[in-house]
Amino acid sequence: MTSFDSSPTLTAWRALLAIAVVFVMLATTGWTAVRHQHSAAPREIALASWAKDRIAGHALPDVSAPAYRLAHFFATLTAGQQVALADKYPLVVGNLNGAPAPLRYRANRHALVQAESAEERRTRDTQLSPDGRHQAVLRLARFRSLLAGDRQILAFDPSGRGRAAEVFGDLDRAERVSVVVPGVDTNLLTLERGGIRKNAAPVGMARSLYGAERSARPGSRTAVIAWADYTAPAGIGMNAALGGLAAAGAVRLNALVEALPGTSDVSLFCHSYGSVVCGLAAQQLPPRVSDIAVAGSPGMRAASADALQTRARVWAMRDSDDWIEDVPNMAVGGLGHGADPVDPAFGARIVSASGAVGHSGYFEPGTESLSNFAAIGVGAYDAVSCAASDGACHREISGEPEDRRA
Numbered sequence: 001m002t003s004f005d006s007s008p009t010l011t012a013w014r015a016l017l018a019i020a021v022v023f024v025m026l027a028t029t030g031w032t033a034v035r036h037q038h039s040a041a042p043r044e045i046a047l048a049s050w051a052k053d054r055i056a057g058h059a060l061p062d063v064s065a066p067a068y069r070l071a072h073f074f075a076t077l078t079a080g081q082q083v084a085l086a087d088k089y090p091l092v093v094g095n096l097n098g099a100p101a102p103l104r105y106r107a108n109r110h111a112l113v114q115a116e117s118a119e120e121r122r123t124r125d126t127q128l129s130p131d132g133r134h135q136a137v138l139r140l141a142r143f144r145s146l147l148a149g150d151r152q153i154l155a156f157d158p159s160g161r162g163r164a165a166e167v168f169g170d171l172d173r174a175e176r177v178s179v180v181v182p183g184v185d186t187n188l189l190t191l192e193r194g195g196i197r198k199n200a201a202p203v204g205m206a207r208s209l210y211g212a213e214r215s216a217r218p219g220s221r222t223a224v225i226a227w228a229d230y231t232a233p234a235g236i237g238m239n240a241a242l243g244g245l246a247a248a249g250a251v252r253l254n255a256l257v258e259a260l261p262g263t264s265d266v267s268l269f270c271h272s273y274g275s276v277v278c279g280l281a282a283q284q285l286p287p288r289v290s291d292i293a294v295a296g297s298p299g300m301r302a303a304s305a306d307a308l309q310t311r312a313r314v315w316a317m318r319d320s321d322d323w324i325e326d327v328p329n330m331a332v333g334g335l336g337h338g339a340d341p342v343d344p345a346f347g348a349r350i351v352s353a354s355g356a357v358g359h360s361g362y363f364e365p366g367t368e369s370l371s372n373f374a375a376i377g378v379g380a381y382d383a384v385s386c387a388a389s390d391g392a393c394h395r396e397i398s399g400e401p402e403d404r405r406a
Contacts, residue, residue, distance in 0.1 A: 042115075043091045043157055050092045055081055063096060067259035070098025090114065095155050095229075097259030101171045108153040115158040116143040135189075142188050155229040162188030163230065165256075166203055168210040169223030177264045178213065178224045178377040180206045181253065183272030183296075184240050186232035200360035202226040208363045209269065212374035220378050223264075227256065233273060240273060241335045243280065243301055250281035258286055267291040267377050268312075271362065272324065275300055276337050282310040291315060291376050295353065295362040295369060296324045299337025305347035313402050315376060316341035316348035317369055317387065319356040342387075350390035 053060050061073045074082055082100070086093040086107035093099050094107035122128065122136040139158070146153055146164070155165040171177065182202040192203035199208045206226035213222045230249030233239035257266055266289045270278035278292050279300025285292075292308075293315040294300065305314040318325060329343075330336040341348045355367030362369040368385050375383040386393035 041159060043095070043159055046089050046091045050089050053089075055085065060085075063092060065098075067098035067255065070096060071100075071259075074099055074103070086110065091157065094153070095157060097255050101152075101154065101167065101261060104154055105152045105167075108156040109147065111156050111158075112143050112147050112153065115156075116140065116147065119143060119158075138189055142191065145192065154225065158188065161231070161234070162191075163228060164188060164191055165229040166206065166226045167223055168206055168226075170221065171223045171225075172261050173221050174223035174262065174264045175221045176213075176223075176267065176378055177260055178206075178209055178222065178267045178269060178373075179227050179253075179257070180209060180224065181227055181249075181268060181270040181274035181277055182232070183274045184233045185235060186228045186230075186274075187234075188228075191226075191228050197360070199363045199365075202228045205269075205271070205363040208365060208370060209373055209377065212365070212370050213377045216371070216374040216380055216383065217378040222378060224377075225256075227253070229256065230277065241337075243276060243334065243337070246273065246276040246280050246301070249277040250284075253277055253281045254284050254286075257289060260288075263288065265290045265379065267293065269373055269377070270294045270297070272296045272359065273298065275341065279308060279337075282308040282312070285310055285312060287311060290379070293317075293351075293373060293376050294341050294348075295356075295373075296322050296359050297337075297341045298324055298327050299329050299331070299339060300341055301331070301337050303339050304345070305341075311402055314341070314348040315351055315372075315384075315393075316346070317351045317353040317356075317362070317372065318342045319353040319358065319361065319369070321357055322359045324359055342389075344389060349384075349393035349395075350387040351393055352385045352387045354385075 047063060050060055050063065061070055082103050083106070086103050087110055090107040090110035094104050094111050119136055119140040123133060123140055128136065152167040153164060154167050155163060157163045180202060182205065186202060190201055193201040198204040203226045206224045210222065210224040213224065230252045231245055233245055239245050260266060268278050268289060270292065275294035275297035276299065278294065279302050282292060289312045291313045292310065295317050297316065300308065302308045308314060328336065329338060329340040331338040339346050342350055344350065351372045353362060353369040356362045356364065356369040361367065364370060372384050375381065381394065384393065
C-alpha cells in the first residue's frame, strides 16, 4: 500500500496536475462528452404503447411507480397474464423493477431475439459505412452470446451504446446478494470479453466473484449481479471527471437494490468510476445493504466514509500498480471525485489487493483482492486480509452494519 504525503508542496502539485488534466481533456475531447445520448427509440415506442394498454380491464401501471407497487401489480395477475405481458412488452417488463426475476429473464430473452433479428438485417444494409457494418456485426455477436444457454438477463436495452445486467445464482433464494458496479466504457460491447481480459469485464467480474463466494462459504446461498445497467462515461473524457452520469447511475442502482426479492443482505462491489456511482448512491441505499467495497477508486464524491451517510461498512483497496493512484483526488468546480478512499484519513476499512495487476485485475482468481471481495460478500469478515496500512480494518465487525448517517 502506498504511503500518503499530505505536505503543502505535494497538495499544490496535485492541484496543478488536476488543472492540467482538465485542459488536456478539453483540448482532446472538447465538450462532445456532455452531449445527450440519442433517444432509446425501441423502448420508448414500447413504453408509449404500454401506457395506453390494459389487462383484464385494468390500466397497466406507471413504470416509474415504486417497485413494491409494481410487485403488487404482478402478484394480482395470473401466470398466463404475466407471461402475456412479458411476451408483448419485453423491453418494458424485462427492465421493470418489481417484476418477478424469472419473468424478467423471459422478457429479456424475447427482447434479445428481437434485437438479434434487427441487427442481422443491419449487417446486410448496403447503406451502412464499413465502421457501421463492423459495429453491427459486433452487436449481433453480443446478442447471440447473451442468448446462449440459460443465461439470466435481468435487464437489457439495446438502444444507444446499450445497457444490461446478468444474474449468477438464484436471486429469489439467495441469502446474500452481491452487485458488481463497473466503471468507464461499460456498454453492451464491453459487457463481456474473452481471453486474458475476461475478468476485467462486468460479466467476468461477476462470474469470478460468484465462484469465489461459493468457495469461501459453500453452504451459503449467494447470487451475484453483473450490473452494467447505467450509462457510463465513454473513455477518460470530461464525463469521467464529472459526476452527472454517476448521479443518474446512482438513482438506477438504488432502484435495483430496492426491488431485489427477499430479505437477503446486499453488498456492492464498485470498480473505478463505479465507486463514484456507489458513493452518490450511499445515502439513499436501503438498510439491507451491509457493505460497500471499492477498488481502484478515483473518489466517491465524499470527504470521508462518514460523509457518505450510510449504515453500510465501507471497504477500499487499490493495487500498487494501479494507474488510478496518479489521478489527483481533487474536487474543483464539479471536476474530480474528491478524497482517496484508501487514504487512512478517509476512514474506510483498507484491505489487501495483493496479487491484482493494474487497474482491471481485482477480480482475477488467486488474488487477495478477489478473496477479500468474496469474504465480504458472504459475510466471512474474519477472513478478510487487511492492508499493511490498516491493521484495524477488522474493527467493530458484528452482525450489524455500521451506521454513518447523520
